Amino acid sequence: MSYEPISVFDMFKIGVGPSSSHTLGPWRAAQQFVEELRSDGVLRQVTDLRVLLYGSLAKTGVGHGTDIAVQLGLMDEDPVTIDVEQIQPKINDIAGSRRLLLGGVQEIGFNPPIAIEFLYTEVLPFHSNALSFLVTLENGEQRSSTFYSIGGGFVVKENETASAQRRSQPPFPINNGKDLLHWCIKTGMAIHEVVAENENSWRPEEQTRAGLIQIWDVMRSCMYRGCHTEGVLPGGLQVKRRAAGLNKRLLKGKSYADYESWADAIREGGNNFGYILDWVSCFALAVNEENASFGRVVTAPTNGAAGVIPAVLQYYLIFCERKDDADINGKILRFLLTASEIGSIFKKEATISAAMGGCQAEIGVSSSMAAAALTEAMGGTQRQAMMAAEIAMEHHLGMTCDPIGGLVQVPCIERNTMGAIKAITASQLALQSTPDFAKVSLDAVIKTMWDTARDMNYKYKETADGGLAINVPLSLPEC
Known part of the structure; x- marks a missing residue:
């Protein structure tokens, strides 16, 4: 191969x-x-x-x-x-x-x-x-x-051929989950460490670090902007932006001046399950409302699924980590490196294109990426991280891409909230499980996803010819 x-x-x-x-x-x-x-x-x-x-x-x-x-x-x-x-x-x-x-x-x-x-x-x-x-x-x-x-x-x-193929072969070539686990076992390194070594073979380490911090800066700026922008999304569906209103209700009048003080205000609200759930949804909504408005976003691994990974990473930083952690940038880098490797395996072995695989190829893959990254960030083993990735995709299999009016709004924006929540749930399940007893491997679920994609009727692959796209009148609001 x-x-x-x-x-x-x-x-x-x-x-x-x-x-x-x-x-x-x-x-x-x-x-x-x-x-x-x-x-x-x-x-x-x-x-x-x-x-x-x-x-x-x-x-x-x-x-x-x-x-x-x-x-x-x-x-x-x-x-x-x-x-x-x-x-x-x-x-x-x-x-x-x-x-x-x-x-x-x-x-x-x-x-x-x-x-x-x-x-x-x-x-x-x-x-x-x-x-x-x-x-x-x-x-x-x-x-x-x-x-x-x-x-x-x-x-x-x-x-x-794709331009990416013009790069030299790195020290740890990975095509599938089996390869990734092989290198982790052979070297004793975590997933993010294996990925970092490969990246270091292509450019100086500091360049990679700076690039990833820039990626996170764009993600969080997009999230912050989306949480403070009201109005109606363009395109004619008259979908009202919800993140700003939810942000305002959750903060209950707390004052802040920038992203950092905003994050502090969120932390002060506590760790109630419903409160955290609302915030994860708010983070994801914010990013994809910006995406639907021709805003600046980061593919993760696509634009339509751009809200899942920022929402889960933001959840981790605000609700799972100390604000004064001296290594917070390092943890962000490790999260993104781990997530990227899971996404690249899906791209190599299946697809990340909704036009080829339906929404399972976008939201499903992003949820899988986020689940693995969160699991490793929370102290999980390499096997647990890969188990989390498998669980997340297993429960997105068959998801169709049926955008109403051909717009990345309904059901796309809400699906990012679902993908983020499923990623967190998959991570929790994996952290409380023993991967040795798992019945489904990451490679098996990727193959199943690709089989499903090839069997799926074309009208459910980003054509707006099936599903919600033809069953919901364009004049109706989203909810």
């Missing part, structure tokens, strides 16, 4: 909502295409450009902002650094002027409703999320490239 070296920074990518496969992936594909034109020296010769969206990208592309992402990518805007408040004005400028600054340098005529075609009935064989770019040059020459957004912001060009 060939080895795919996936990094923690492949699983956790900073970007813009609402979807990693339908927004971030197409955005990156557009940037790659622009870079191709630039490298070939023909960028300034382009006179005409068309974009073709296939399969799931066409069916739910408008609700996921695929057309918006493609236009921003073609202008060479970066999802990591773009001012999210300027996204809609930039798109409005293109629509009004019918002009686009390709690669930031070549102005071309571009009327989005005509230049971007949604091919609802056409699906390319490699993956449901496909898009093609077609350009005409000054001399009449035509060029085209096709890309596949395969989930979690990963992009593959037709007839090429």
